[in-house]
Amino acid sequence: MQQDPVETSSGRMNAKDIATGVFLIAIAAFGFFLNLENQQGTAAQMGPGYMPMLIFSLLAILGVAVIVGGLRNGPDPLERWALKELVLILGAMAAFGVLIERLGLALSVATVVIISTLADRSHSLRSVAGLTIALVAICWLVFILGLNLNVSFLPPALTEL
Amino acid sequence: MISRRNVLIGAGTVGSMALMSSVAKAQAEWPARPITITIANAPGGDDDTLSRFLAETLTSELGQAVVIENRGGGSTTIGVTAASSAKPDGYSILCLPTSGLVQTVLRDRLPYTLDSFTPIVGIGGYPLALIASKKAGINTIDDLMAAIHSPEGVTYATAGVGTIAHLTGTTFIREAKGKGINVSYKNNPDGIQGVAGGFTQMMFVSAREGAILKNDENVTVLAVTSPARTSNLPDVPTTAELGYPQIDGRVWYGYLAPAGIPADVASRFSAAVVKGVQTPKFQERFGPLSFQTDLKTGDDFKAFLVSEQNRFRKIITENDIKLNK
């Protein structure tokens, strides 16, 4: 569909495929290393290391094949990463993991909302505040009242006093 | 290893001394807020069902909500680890199933030992039932013995290495002086399916599960491991009757608290559990499923846990059952 008719066999590199291949080979290599401690056994009596050996070999072979293919089917350069958005979204999620057992549901949800809304410039202070309050309320309704989830809503330190 | 554990325990002691004043305060009015019972398995297991049922009586006895929290994963080690690091204030209780105790013998890099806990009360559990595959041509105990003594040995299904069914299966085959090959399944129902399909020859299941299969055309129930026959399988002989008195397989459940729980809090919790198990409501529900009440409190329960640990250790070393980690 998106193929460029002129470029088919001109020998230009597909950087995306080559990076994919390198990624696969790296995973396979790491896997082989970790698999050293598992007994392989034989085909008739497979040990815990037998199947991993097969799968990582397959992965490495596929990695090489993707690289070989990538040498010819390009060009397809690597794309720029949206680093700011990526860091903020992953950061919001990670913050939830750090805070949920320390500060309870309400503050953790608020933190997720505040960090993640930084990723979209069209948000104003008011819209963030409104969304935070709305989501904290919804979460209380759904997870605390409705599903009776086993998490404390307010910071646990408060309830234990 | 040992020295690091001592350091940890030491640190824990200092920490709990700092907590002492607040614990002392909490003790006076315990329970002042909901109590959490941690289940070290996913919802739906026997530990979960029994605890949820008991929670009702506990709630009315103690005057506070008793909440069940499932922390499955890691063959019970995740839930037990979480419970071992909770505050010993009587608000965090662990439900320990047999397999949780086996882990302390089987694995040597766990962040807890039995000493990380104060055993409160053990409630009993289910004996095991020995089932065999009619589909694979095993209809009687003699057929099974023939398979066990055949040159290639018997295949027995388990829900994995180190489960009670596995330990009991190895012991049984060893006592019968035969040969067996463990076929591991993800869980008991998968294993039962393997036996019913004739792909695996025998299996130890709980007597509760065994009773479902008593009229099955593909499976036969050959024995139960309790000292006396069970109410739900009255026609099935015990392993002792068959000449294997050493087979002592059963799954049991008990409640433990992180070490250092105030003694009177422990005894109040224990009394509430004992009362809950003795209610006719509990007995009417679980008795017919062959639940065998065996209440042990405090030091009795602790001595029981230690003796079980020793028993498991003996089976594990005798049969050379090993896990890397």
Place this chain on the structure above:
Amino acid sequence: MIDNLALGLSVAMTFHNLGFAFMGCLIGTAIGVLPGIGPLATIALLLPLTFTLDPVTAVIMLSGIYYGAQYGGSTSAILLNLPGEVTAVVTTLEGHKMALKGRAGAALAVSALGSFFAGTVATLVVAASGPVLTSFALSFGPAEYFSLILLGLIIATVLAQGSILKSIAMLALGLALGLVGTDIQSGEVRFSLGFFELFEGIDFVAVAMGIFGIAEIVRNLENPENRNVTISKVGSLMLTKEEFRRAAPSVLRGTVVGSVLGILPGGGLALSTFASYILERRVSKYGHEFGTGAIEGVAGPESANNAASQTSFIPMLTLGIPANAVMALIIGGLMIHGIQPGPGVIQAQPELFWGLIASMWIGNLMLLVINLPLIGVWVSLLRLPYRYLYPTILVFCAIGVYSVNYSTFNVFETVLFGLVGYLLFKLRCEPAPLLIGFVLGPMLEEYLRRTMVVSRGDPMVFIERPVSAVLLAIAALALLTMLLPAIRRKKDEALEE
């Protein structure tokens, strides 16, 4: 059978039981829509409440939750590209693409109607031939399962939208991820890097939420045009005549595939949606539209999923063997009521058995009644500006992932897989084969190793057992038809040069 169904209907149609069926379906739909919060935890939570109910009523309500959740899972897959359950992965492929084209209403409607039809047929299958089918399920041994799953993996590469080679590579990457955790046969823990949390493997919800949910949010934020598409066109809610005509045969085929595979307790439910999707793609005249939002790709798998959820009751009702953890829980609930599911239950408790069967159908009807009017509500969610929608998705993902095991480890796992998902997107790799490899890989190894243990090391069993041999032959054929054109193309290219 008519008499029996009448008995069943008379049990299930009491006002009391209808009410509980409705409640179960409603709760099930609600939790199904929320990612991560599954029927298992909910049923466990409600189990003590059912102790006071009549056993028939209890089972009717609990099974309502079960299929309500199966259905609700597709709603979030279609609208938000969030597969909360294994069976919903396939639904994201075409369903979410349909939503992007402004046909979210149609996707949800076809899913509801297809599920209802499939549920009705599958209920009749359970009623008419449950006991006969049981012996079929039992004759499926480890060798047959292995061959079936291998076949599934091979044809799963058809899922590829782009390069076949890369999609096979993603499948292999999924297989590799599936290796993490305890090796079932030996009990040894592999690739856990010392984390107890990885003893039982990488969590499916964490992988799915990370690769689909989180990575998708970053992608959408990156391309503002992307998200505006969703908002601008919501389209009509109901199916057009053309859509209905195209979907009908797919629903029929999906029903057959699901009804058959659902009987197999060891992974039939998971395979049913993949199998139906692949079948549709091969059989349908509109196969070329797949990947851009073909309605067949929603209708088939959704019907298969629901048919399989119904027939997966067969092994439980006739043998007492639960097909999955939810079934095990329902059996546990029945036993506390003093009822032992298993061979005798049809004779001993006819009103329970037939009442449950009738209630399955009523449950499906309820789902339709609950969900058709709700489609409008769900679709209007898409009218919410994306800048409000994405923090909401993120919050629900976070809580959902955490609640699976109450473990913050799972939250961090999701973060990692969000990163992996974004990397794969940037390298133009399809994530769906990865998830399929991740789900099927561990089963493949489990059954392979078990076959070899049971056969005492003799690999001939795979071809000596007829069903297994046939499945393997189909797999070999599929592999050949897939490779031949590729090889021929290579040759042509070489000649041109």
